Amino acid sequence: MPDAPAVVRSWQEYEHPDLDPVLTAAVDAFNEVGYHGATVRDIARRCGLSVAGIYHHHAGKQEMLVAILAATMNELLWRNQAARAAGGDDPVARFRNQIRTLTLSHIYWLKPAAIGSSEMRSLAPDNRRAIVAMRSGLQQHIQKDVDEAVARGLFRTPYPKEAVRSVVGMCIQTGQWYDEAGELRPEQIADRIVQIALDTMAYVPEREESTDA
Template identity: 40%
Template structure:
């Protein structure tokens, strides 16, 4: 999988990020084979998808597909690695740009998680449902990425409790509840639905603040 990922096949150009860019989403910048695999996995699941079908969706021959990704497993791993790299990068930038106040960092990381799971629904869905399909050699890496994302939320919540801004007696549980709420958006939100993205974010920020016991008398200062 690492060979396939480092082969240069469709690697995104590394460039500096502008302020607030973590909020910006266009179409996923995936190499054609990974885009084809994503569509197939989201529709039919990993085990229900054949390499031949992915090649057909990508307008490649099977040998042509194998030139870039030597197995179906390498396609899944390559897709999930890109998914988590994008999510982690956006969350890190959101927190870094939020300033020093725990409540602002909390709002930023929650918004980042919500936006990702709204605008990258298929990738988030495949990541959640196909962890069982990952080879042992990569599964721990993927779990490490997920743990790193959770730790970002944990650290902000614990900082808020320490500062007296959050009053929850169960910061670890509250942090996980917040993250689970954000991840769950990918299972039902539709960009063309009645509830717009900004309204969903506003509502869920209120819910997230309630989960950690945000104290307006302290946090407004």
């Protein structure tokens, strides 16, 4: 189960990542020059600490990378859990909510989330397995609700596993092309992504299904 946020808040409220100054500086460095290009000295400079001061907080770059990815995944997981709960007994509502929060999280948490796409290869094997397990758990939640919707005839895609992989990838990539100066707000983009996700699943509302019978 993901760590609960220190202050209880709605899964639909998005704030800046709650990372310490060292990790915030590491996020900027990793995004600008990559994990292997970044140095502890540069990260220290960015957050106004000495190199010795950095090591007082984090043992090295690998620990910083793990902490950033774990914090990002915990953020995604508690929102996913809350979004599912808000959907009640309706698998389609749970699916909608999960796709919405996954999209918005990758827009509002763009910089730390981007590291999850670019630097997984930089993790030590044990660390990589731990982060991959967290990712798999989130995707399994979405898959479970899609499978239930398929069983109930609400989603008619013949390829539910492939459809889930495609939709999750779409949500993740949204943050990469989102433009703050663009015409659409994040919430408007999320609405469109949800609709595209439902189309991908070949969603058939219950009322339409009963009419066809």
